[in-house]
Amino acid sequence: MDDMDDWDVIYSYTRKQAIEDEVLLEIHEKLLKESGIKVPSVFTSTLFHSILKDDDPDIEFVNQLILLKEIHAGIVLEKTNSNTINFKKKVGNFIYDIRVEIGPDDNWKPCLTIGFPEDF
Numbered sequence: 001m002d003d004m005d006d007w008d009v010i011y012s013y014t015r016k017q018a019i020e021d022e023v024l025l026e027i028h029e030k031l032l033k034e035s036g037i038k039v040p041s042v043f044t045s046t047l048f049h050s051i052l053k054d055d056d057p058d059i060e061f062v063n064q065l066i067l068l069k070e071i072h073a074g075i076v077l078e079k080t081n082s083n084t085i086n087f088k089k090k091v092g093n094f095i096y097d098i099r100v101e102i103g104p105d106d107n108w109k110p111c112l113t114i115g116f117p118e119d120f
Helices: 015-020 029-035 045-052 057-078
Strands: 024-026 041-044 084-091 094-104 110-115
Touching: 015 024, 024 045, 029 057, 041 045, 045 057, 045 094, 045 110, 057 084, 057 094, 057 110
Parallel strands: 041 110
Antiparallel strands: 024 041, 084 094, 094 110
């Protein structure tokens, strides 16, 4: 097999660009700290606007905090070597598939991306 280092890069889209384009939305440090998550994290825009966004900023904060605490508990309980956790989240009468991936950011530091499976 060819060494991929010799390949020409046709296109590259960085995490920073995705945040600037609001495809990924950074999660405020206060929320991460309160939920127990210790690495920088983002929601996909699709997930955020579908199940977390609310006209009332207090409700929006609580929606995010609940999901992040569920994710933190899932990470602790999962005890897996996988970089992906999938789980279901009930919101109102709907059940959503949620995916959490831990991977490197643009500087190769750990970070979480939280979204629907189709967002990845």
